[in-house]
Structures are given as C-alpha cells and as structure tokens.
Amino acid sequence: MPASAPTLAELQLRLVEFAAARGWGPYHTPKNLAVALSVEAAELVEIFQWLTPEQSERIMEDPESAHRVADEAADVLAYLLQFCQVLGVDPLRALAAKIERNETRFPVPAEGPAPPE
Template sequence: MTGVSEGESVTLDELKRKMAEFAKERDWDQFHSPRNLLLALVGEVGELSEIFQWKGEVPKGLPDWKEEEKEHLGEELSDVLLYLVRLSDICGVDLGKAALRKVEINALKYPVKLCKGSSKKHTHITATPATANDNNCCCDGV
C-alpha cells in the first residue's frame, strides 16, 4: 500500500514530492499558505498531545499500549510530520539540512563536558573555571 518495502527508508525529499503531488491533484495549493499550514500543524500537535494526556509518564516502546493505540499514535505523528514537511517546502526551507544544522548548533550550545546527564537549558549551564577557557565551551560563561 505504501510502495515501500519492509526495512526501506523514506527520505524527506520523497515525502515532500508526495505531499506536493497530493496537494496539486486536489487543487489545494491555493490553501497551502505558510499560515494555514502552520495552523493545521498546531492542530495536529494538539491531537498528538491528546493521546498522551492523562497517561502520566510512559515507558519507551509503549509496552502496555494496545496495537490500535500504537497505530493511532503513528497516524498522528505522521500528520505532524507531513504538515511540517509541506510547510518547509512551501517556505523554501530544506528541512533535512536545517535539522542537521540545528543539531550542530545544539552540540555547541550543549557541550558534552558540561551537559552530560543534565536536562538543564543551555542558559542555566555554568562553566567551571577549568572549562571556562576551553575552546569547546560556548556557553559564554553562563
């Protein structure tokens, strides 16, 4: 049904092409402004959030979830991803490259020496005198 064999990866470019084709076939490009896509994305994030609402912490792998719950989760995650891919395409942003760049930026914001095992935001990380002059520390002495 998906045209993708088991174990085969799907690229963001493939999703982008599929979404563009899907919208074009339905003459929906006229509705796919950045604002409209963003609002649709926010709505889908809300639907995704509802799945976890009131469940408390959930263990990795969702071992206690029924198969239909996991399937529903997959559908909502997909809705979020597809709107995000479509929004990035409409805005002319290469989402894959932007994501990789963001990982690099975060690696600088959160150096392993200062952040390993911590969930603190980069603005709350303090460099010790021994690491403050370290070239890998980019926390600007915070």
C-alpha cells in the same frame, strides 16, 4: 525483501502532487500550514494528556493506541514537510544546523553527563 523506505524528497513530492490534484495549493500558505501543523501536534499531545509517565512509555504496546500515535506523528510530519516545501526550507539541513548550534550552546560538562536518577 521489503521495499526500501521512500526518501524525504519523494514524500514531499507525493504531498505536493496530492494537494495539487485536489486543488488545495491556494490554501497551503505558510500560515495555514503552520496552524495545521500545530493542530496535528495538539492531537498527538491529546493521546498522552492524562497518562502517567509509565503509561506513556507503554503506549505502543496496545495496537489501537500505537495506530493512533503513528497516524498523528505522520500528520505532524506531513504538515511539517509541506510547510518546509512552501518556504524552501531543507528540513534535513535545518535540523543538522540546529543540532550543530545546540552542541555549541550546550557542551557536554567536563565531568560528563549526569547519571539518570
């Protein structure tokens, strides 16, 4: 039976401990973490830069590409979690609140959603 996935709080604690053990705490300012997050997001975008929409939908079929995508997605999430931890933002509560606001801002049309083209 596979081990259960770690919780968000457990992952954030591991990231804090990882950085602390290496003396990186002073560098993990909100500005630096936001910049690092942006850089990692750009590295994820770079993987898809010249792909057609069809190629991008099949990217996970190639093990090497799938590994690169997963690594960059992990880097983005790691920096986002560290950013949230430093500023005291609960990422799950923030996301839930944002979805709620978007549901109000963008209600489903009375005639229902448009069919895909």
